[in-house]
Amino acid sequence: MKLYSKYFNKYKLPFLIAVFCVVCEAICDLLGPTLMSNIINTGIEQGALYKVYYWGILMLLVTAIGACFAVTRNILASKVSQRMGAELRYDLFEKIISFSEVSADKIESGSLITRMTNDTSQIVQFVNGIMRIFLKAPITCMGSIIFASILNLKLSIIIYGVVAIVGILIIGSMKFSYPRFYKLQKAMDEVNAIVQEYLIGVRLIKAFGTYDKEAEKFGNVNMNLMEKGISSQLIVTFVSPLITLTVGIGTVIVIFVGSNMFALNLANPGDITAFTIYMAQILTSLIMITNIFNTFVRTKASNARIKEVFDCEGDFSQRTKIDKRDKDNGVDKVSGFEKINGDIKFENVTFAYPNGSGMPAIKDLSFSINHGENLAIIGPTGSGKSTIAWLLLRFYDVTKGKILANGHDIRELDIERVRDNIAIVPQKPMLFSGTVSENIKWGNKEADFELFNQAIDIAQAGFIEKMQDGYESILGNAGVNVSGGQKQRISIARGILKDSSVLILDDATSALDAVTEARVREGLNSKIRNQTIITITQRCGTAMFADKILVMDNGRKVGYGTHEELMLNCEIYRDIYKTQIESSKEV
Known part of the structure; x- marks a missing residue:
């Protein structure tokens, strides 16, 4: 054998x-x-x-x-x-x-x-x-x-x-x-x-x-x-x-x-x-x-x-193929590359899930994010919002087109280095067995006391201090002994503490009330500098405060710009706004 x-x-x-x-x-x-x-x-x-x-x-x-x-x-x-x-x-x-x-x-x-x-x-x-x-x-x-x-x-x-x-x-x-x-x-x-x-x-x-x-x-x-x-x-x-x-x-x-x-x-x-x-x-x-x-x-x-x-394909198989190709051409495309500075660009990206229906989840998508910008991605369920995050993290590779970071195709970059520069707070927060402190420091074990406290403050996770053993309180498997909102705030603190160039919030505040969500958003905007933030949300009230908003529908970009620009030019965005914001005011 x-x-x-x-x-x-x-x-x-x-x-x-x-x-x-x-x-x-x-x-x-x-x-x-x-x-x-x-x-x-x-x-x-x-x-x-x-x-x-x-x-x-x-x-x-x-x-x-x-x-x-x-x-x-x-x-x-x-x-x-x-x-x-x-x-x-x-x-x-x-x-x-x-x-x-x-x-x-x-x-x-x-x-x-x-x-x-x-x-x-x-x-x-x-x-x-x-x-x-x-x-x-x-x-x-x-x-x-x-x-x-x-x-x-x-x-x-x-x-x-x-x-x-x-x-x-x-x-x-x-x-x-x-x-x-x-x-x-x-x-x-x-x-x-x-x-x-x-x-x-x-x-x-x-x-x-x-x-x-x-x-x-x-x-x-x-x-x-x-x-x-x-x-x-x-x-x-x-x-x-x-x-x-x-x-x-x-x-x-x-x-x-x-x-x-x-x-x-x-x-x-x-x-x-x-x-x-x-x-x-x-x-x-x-x-x-x-x-x-x-x-x-x-x-x-x-x-x-x-x-x-x-025999299953690993994350590094595609990287190995590109390395071999570059070696054959005498080119080292990632020489000197250390850190993504937050400049992200999607160029004519099309993607279909390999084991899915075969229908593209993303179709001919193009947009760019500049260093330090806050981008919100909004759209109905199944419009491809989370897929954008999976592609950026290279959980999957694009079917057509390319994704650029610092001007490099991310397929030509070391996959571990790409992910080191991106933090994600997933839609379903995943906590691990261990203490609260260990879960928060999971992505950055070397974080100092100041950065740790800042992450707790921004994530509105002060409730941890009131737990029986504070930050040393034991969490059960998948965090079964804390509520959904508490899980999300711990997860947000973990993402912030990683101190990466890009922070992705994938519907990360869905379990939070409007007041707590607003405080988290204010903390991210006022205390975090030099970081590109991508917020994936279904709430217009969350998206409207971003620098730029990407509106998705059925895998396609149907709008891109500021809140004011989209209210003028994007019918789908206006419908979302009317349904969520204006109707709530009437009530």
């Missing part, structure tokens, strides 16, 4: 030592029946007690050496597999957080959780098994056949037949098991997705009283998981007893044929005893091999799902 080559190279030495221990342990196990044969043939049968002691002590010594090898490989297997699992999970998480939005839309979060937990655990178990028993089983099986053949070639023919039949059963088991195990993992994804949906929307479910529907939905996916689990184990359920029966019949035939050969002086009692033990070892090995192949089938399914994650 090329995917795991770097882990194998890192742990090559302990892996090879473990393999060596497994081989030595298997050889010790294989010597046991032969030594037992010598005890019977040269000691007990001939009445030579000293030979019984000699071969018995040698047998105990070989067993003890085998046990030492077993302990060593167990320790190595546990350490290597667990460390590899930890690194694989870390690499998966690192890959997931660098997903492009296209990749994030492609694989559901519930499925990603399953892949990081269940699928990686399956890989860990497989690696542990390789170093402990997966190599030992075929070595023991082949060794038992070889040693048995050395003892008595005629009796070995029975073993060859048994192994051939079992091999056919194992191949059949693999062929039918793989698709079933893959469906099992998919069913597990569905269960995780439903549970995650419930946990995220638990308050809404309580409010609407849809417990029964949610329970029914979970019951359906849970039953599907159960059915897929039964289906995946069905093959193993049939194959394992058939293998045991085949080897058992082989053992009976060995004893029957061996007894006849003993009567004709063609076999010794010790040889027949050793053959019986070798048949038992072969049975154990074949059952192990069956389990190995079933584990391999499950691991193959898990490996395919993990590979799918690693």
